[in-house]
Amino acid sequence: VQLQESGPGLVKPSETLSLTCTVSGDSIDSYYWTWIRQPPGKGLEWIAYVQSTGTTNYNPSLKSRVTMSMDTSKNHFSLRLTSVTTADTAVYFCARGFGSGWVHLGYWGQGVLVTVSS
Amino acid sequence: QSALTQPASVSGSLGQSITLSCTGTNRDVGTYNYVSWYQQHPGKVPKLLIFGVFNRPSGVTNRFSGSKSGNTASLTISGLQADDEADYHCSSFRNNGTLVFGGGTKLTVL
Numbered sequence A: 001v002q003l004q005e006s007g008p009g010l011v012k013p014s015e016t017l018s019l020t021c022t023v024s025g026d027s028i029d030s031y032y033w034t035w036i037r038q039p040p041g042k043g044l045e046w047i048a049y050v051q052s053t054g055t056t057n058y059n060p061s062l063k064s065r066v067t068m069s070m071d072t073s074k075n076h077f078s079l080r081l082t083s084v085t086t087a088d089t090a091v092y093f094c095a096r097g098f099g100s101g102w103v104h105l106g107y108w109g110q111g112v113l114v115t116v117s118s
Numbered sequence B: 001q002s003a004l005t006q007p008a009s010v011s012g013s014l015g016q017s018i019t020l021s022c023t024g025t026n027r028d029v030g031t032y033n034y035v036s037w038y039q040q041h042p043g044k045v046p047k048l049l050i051f052g053v054f055n056r057p058s059g060v061t062n063r064f065s066g067s068k069s070g071n072t073a074s075l076t077i078s079g080l081q082a083d084d085e086a087d088y089h090c091s092s093f094r095n096n097g098t099l100v101f102g103g104g105t106k107l108t109v110l
Helices: none
Strands: A001-004 A015-025 A032-038 A045-051 A057-058 A066-071 A077-079 A090-099 A105-108 A114-115 B009-012 B018-023 B035-040 B047-050 B064-069 B074-075 B086-094 B098-101 B105-109
Touching: A015 A032, A015 A090, A015 A105, A015 A114, A032 A066, A032 A105, A045 A066, A045 A077, A045 A090, A045 B047, A045 B098, A045 B105, A057 A066, A077 A090, B009 B018, B018 B035, B018 B086, B018 B105, B035 B064, B035 B074, B074 B086
Parallel strands: B009 B105
Antiparallel strands: A001 A015, A015 A077, A032 A045, A032 A090, A045 A057, A066 A077, A090 A105, A090 A114, B018 B074, B035 B047, B035 B086, B064 B074, B086 B098, B086 B105
């Protein structure tokens, strides 16, 4: 399975960050699909997952600003983060759970650096 | 402030064994066996080393082993090699249905 993030590398403060993760080698109507981010020089932060059924689960600290969705026809899933600030500057990774679960992340995309700046 | 506590840095000599810690609470590490460890070389993608506290995915060397005692999970690396120099991240399921991470430990191999 391969995952590839895509989206703008620069977003202005107060605007919306939108990223897509395209999956190959697997069908997204199986498994759990996750977004993780890593601010420069810092640790990892779980953002959200979407299950193959379309059920989503969000980090409470981001829940008011985050939406995940999936498009099975394109075999990709997406992240929207509204009202961004400089604190949202990070490398954003998409990932798949290891096995049938979601808490162990066995497959990762290469990551995309998103900078929030005017 | 990360949800799980990891030392910012540790160092060890080639060939030595070293143990990295990851301390949580009874809301996460202490109650659930859903602890993972990831290795991340600079500028690279995290790699799953350990899942379910002590299980290794296929292809991960048995020099890496995981354990847990109370609210603290541990990753032991035996026979340190130069390529082990990396950042190590732990994660755990938390009882509010979320996934939490530590701040990561930078391992230097002397």
